[in-house]
Amino acid sequence: MTDLKITSADAGWRLAHSYAQLPQIFHLAAEPVAVSEPRLVMLNGALASSLGLNAEVLANHAEWFTGNRLIPGAQPIAQAYAGHQFGHFTKLGDGRAILLGEQITPQGERFDVQLKGPGRTPFSRGGDGRAALGPMLREYLISEAMHALGIPTTRSLAVTITGETVFRQGHLRGAILTRVASSHIRVGTFQWAAATGDQSALKALADHTIQRHDAALLEAEKPYLSFLEAVIERQAALIAKWQLVGFIHGVMNTDNMALSGETIDYGPCAFMDSYDPATVFSSIDRNGRYAYGNQPHIAQWNLARLAEAMLPLLHDEEAQAIALANESIHRFQELYQKHWLTGMRSKLGLFDEEENDEFMIQSLLAWMQKTRADFTNTFRALSSESLNDSDHFGDVEFQAWHSEWNLRRTRQTQSLTESAELMRAHNPAVIPRNHKVEEALEAASDKDDFSVIQRLLKVLESPYDRTLDQPEYQTPADSDAPAYQTFCGT
Ligand code: AMP
Ligand code: MG
Numbered sequence: 001m002t003d004l005k006i007t008s009a010d011a012g013w014r015l016a017h018s019y020a021q022l023p024q025i026f027h028l029a030a031e032p033v034a035v036s037e038p039r040l041v042m043l044n045g046a047l048a049s050s051l052g053l054n055a056e057v058l059a060n061h062a063e064w065f066t067g068n069r070l071i072p073g074a075q076p077i078a079q080a081y082a083g084h085q086f087g088h089f090t091k092l093g094d095g096r097a098i099l100l101g102e103q104i105t106p107q108g109e110r111f112d113v114q115l116k117g118p119g120r121t122p123f124s125r126g127g128d129g130r131a132a133l134g135p136m137l138r139e140y141l142i143s144e145a146m147h148a149l150g151i152p153t154t155r156s157l158a159v160t161i162t163g164e165t166v167f168r169q170g171h172l173r174g175a176i177l178t179r180v181a182s183s184h185i186r187v188g189t190f191q192w193a194a195a196t197g198d199q200s201a202l203k204a205l206a207d208h209t210i211q212r213h214d215a216a217l218l219e220a221e222k223p224y225l226s227f228l229e230a231v232i233e234r235q236a237a238l239i240a241k242w243q244l245v246g247f248i249h250g251v252m253n254t255d256n257m258a259l260s261g262e263t264i265d266y267g268p269c270a271f272m273d274s275y276d277p278a279t280v281f282s283s284i285d286r287n288g289r290y291a292y293g294n295q296p297h298i299a300q301w302n303l304a305r306l307a308e309a310m311l312p313l314l315h316d317e318e319a320q321a322i323a324l325a326n327e328s329i330h331r332f333q334e335l336y337q338k339h340w341l342t343g344m345r346s347k348l349g350l351f352d353e354e355e356n357d358e359f360m361i362q363s364l365l366a367w368m369q370k371t372r373a374d375f376t377n378t379f380r381a382l383s384s385e386s387l388n389d390s391d392h393f394g395d396v397e398f399q400a401w402h403s404e405w406n407l408r409r410t411r412q413t414q415s416l417t418e419s420a421e422l423m424r425a426h427n428p429a430v431i432p433r434n435h436k437v438e439e440a441l442e443a444a445s446d447k448d449d450f451s452v453i454q455r456l457l458k459v460l461e462s463p464y465d466r467t468l469d470q471p472e473y474q475t476p477a478d479s480d481a482p483a484y485q486t487f488c489g490t
Contacts, residue, residue, distance in 0.1 A: 011057040015073035015101030016110065019183070022208055023201045026189070030078035030098050032067020033119025033129070035174070037163025040065060041450055042140055044157050047180065051157075052106040058158070065160040065178050067098065067118040074100040078121035082195055083188035083255025084305055086289060091195065092188065092255055093123030096131060099184065110212065112184050113157070117176040132172035133161060134441045137453060139177055139266040141440065145432045145460040146263055151241045152234075153263040154181040173445060182262055185209050187306045188255035194309035206313055213260050224313040225324055232303050232332050234261030239299045240339035244347065245428060246272035246375040248292045250282040250486060254302045268486035271431045273476040275368040275375040281434075281486040296340075300332040346426040347379050348405065349419030352412050360404060367397055374476050376431050380466075383423035428463035430470065432456070434484045435477040 020027060040062040048055040063069040070076065078094035085092075098118050102110045116139075117131030140156035147153050162174035185205075193202040210217055210227045220226040238261050242249065249256070250268035258264040268282035277293025285291070290298060307314075307325035315321035344361045345353070368378055373392060387393045387402070409419050436456055443452035459473050477484070 010054055011061070011072070012051070012053040013072050014052065014104045015071070015075075015113070016104050017075050017101050018110070018208065018212070019079070019099065019102070019112075019185075020075055020077055023198070023204055025193070025196055025198060025201050026080050026205065027077040027099075028080070028093075028122045030076055030094070030121035031119075032070075032076060032098055032115060034068045035066045035119075035162035035164055035176075037161075038062040038066040038068050039161045039163065040158060041161055041175075041444070042137070042156070042159035042453075044140075044144070044155070047155050047157055050105065051103050051111060051180065053103070062160050065115070065158045066162060066176050067100075067115050071100055071113070076100055078123050079184055079189070080123070080192050081186055081188035081255050082192040083186070083253050084191075084302070085253045085255070086285075089191070091192065093192075094121055095124040095127050096121070096129040097179075097184075103180070110182075112179075112181045114179045114181065114184060115176050116179050117162075117174070128166060130162075130164075130166045130174050131176065132166050132168060133159075133175035134172065134445050135267070136175040136177040137441050137444055138437065139179070141437060141453060141457060141460070142266045142269055142432055143263070144457060145463070146247070148461050149241075149245055149428060149431075149463050151245070151247070151263060152238055152261050154179050154258070156180070181258065181264065182260035183209070183212055183258070184264075185212070185259050186255050186264070187257045187259070187302050187309075188253075189259075190306055190309040191254060194312075199312050202309070203313060206310065209259055222314075224310060225328070228307060228310055228314070228325070229328050229331075231259050231261070231306065232328055233335055234259075235299050235303060236332055236335035237261070237339050238263065239296050240336055240343055242295060243292070243340060244343040244426075245431060246275075246292070248272060248279060248281060248290070249295065250280075250285065250290055252290050252295065252298045252302065254305050257299070257302050259306075270434050270437075270484065270486050272375050273434070274372040275365060275378070276372075277369070281484055283485045283487050296333075296336050299336075300329065303332060304329050343426065346422055348382070349409055349416075349423040350412065351414050351419070351422065354408065354411070357408075360401075360408065363401055364405075367395075367401060371395065371398075372479075376428060377474065377476070379423070379427040380429055380474075383420060383427045383466075424466060425464055429466040430459055430463050430473045432460060433473065433476060435481070436473060 045055040064071045076098045080093045082091045097114050097116045100113045103113050120129035136159050140159050143153050143156050157180050158178040160176050164174040165171040166174045193205050214227055214230045217223050217226045256265040270281040272279045272292055279292045280288045307329050311321040314324050381387055440453035440456045443449040
């Protein structure tokens with residue numbers, strides 16, 4: 001008789017541990033602390049299969065996703081890193097996250113598998129190492145929405161409820177997120193290395209990161225400088241993508257900026273409704289450091305911290321190293337602008353370039369800001385054949401802009417139909433609207449009803465598909481609703 005017992009091989013786990021080979025200063029052993037009642041409430045089937053994992057087998061192993069039992073082949077560690085938090089340098093490390101290993105996919109790619117909220121680690125300081133259900137579901141939802149929007153991001157494989165409570169503003173249900181990332185190496189990981197003053201460790205980290213994310217550069221004439229430039233280019237592209245959909249990260253500390261170019265750490269993030277560069281949702285960001293309009297500037301500031309940490313690798317003479325670093329960092333603005341302008345042209349159905357384009361785009365944005373127009377829905381309306389709905393578009397200033405824009409579109413060789421198609425591919429019909437996100441998290445947290453988040457996830461899976469007209473998901477919250485506020489997911 002064949003043995004039908006399910007083994008770990010059936011699940012498809014193939015874990016490697018390249019990060020753990022780095023010098024000791026980069027990691028410490030950390031065991032997940034068992035929880036009372038592991039219950040799997042979210043499992044990402046599509047992501048599981050892309051990782052070579054069998055979702056049906058995973059579904060029977062909630063204990064893998066709390067760490068009550070380690071997944072086969074796991075070597076649990078907490079990663080060390082530092083970071084500038086709201087501009088202030090601090091030594092941090094994974095205080096509530098444990099890296100289990102790197103899953104090698106059938107295609108030979110490598111992805112970190114990390115538990116977020118599995119109990120205290122040597123880096124926990126005063127914290128409990130735990131997470132609450134709401135914020136973990138929020139990360140799952142928004143990261144998957146970002147992925148569907150075509151924006152590089154860490155992914156979410158699972159959420160488990162622990163059966164325990166965590167104490168924050170009150171008692172909340174505890175949960176653990178299983179996060180998947182190209183790596184968890186951050187600007188702050190390099191800052192940690194630099195802060196120790198151990199140059200061989202810094203070099204080992206750089207070699208490891210290049211091997212992982214930019215292997216082609218190992219052959220470059222100046223691999224470390226080329227690597228710095230590649231990270232800058234990825235961030236310029238990433239932040240432009242955020243701006244183009246109105247995503248506000250909320251806590252762009254240097255420990256929350258991944259060198260892979262993936263969006264990481266979904267704490268107080270949210271999408272902007274009406275266009276205003278000063279938009280801030282995070283309750284702790286009182287000075288608007290991480291406001292929508294400030295994100296490109298902050299990204300450049302963070303990259304300057306990376307360059308500083310890498311100085312000893314850039315040139316033997318410090319003055320030369322600083323000159324090279326400065327030159328690279330200064331290029332960020334131009335790279336960002338190029339990505340942003342390209343993206344904006346696509347949002348407006350423009351295939352070619354005219355000198356006046358940027359002025360035309362800025363005029364539209366200025367009008368949107370003045371009239372508190374909804375960012376997503378304005379572009380969505382422009383992508384429709386006719387601007388049907390509201391009085392909003394009857395405005396004289398807008399009509400003048402609209403005629404200019406239509407003239408501009410007739411000056412290119414592509415037809416208006418092709419132009420509209422381009423726009424529809426770049427202007428999402430749905431984004432995670434703040435009130436819909438809250439509604440989904442509340443149903444799950446307060447009523448144990450996960451159907452609302454599942455429905456929302458389904459809608460967010462095809463954000464550019466406008467055959468699905470879903471006004472419920474497309475309308476912003478009432479303008480007389482209280483201002484939306486988000487909180488750090490701690
Ligand atoms: P974050 O704001 O999530 O990026 O976290 C910033 C730092 O605080 C990281 O070093 C986290 O590991 C740590 N941290 C956040 N929440 C907790 C917690 N509940 N227990 C221990 N450490 C935490
Ligand atoms: Mg963080």
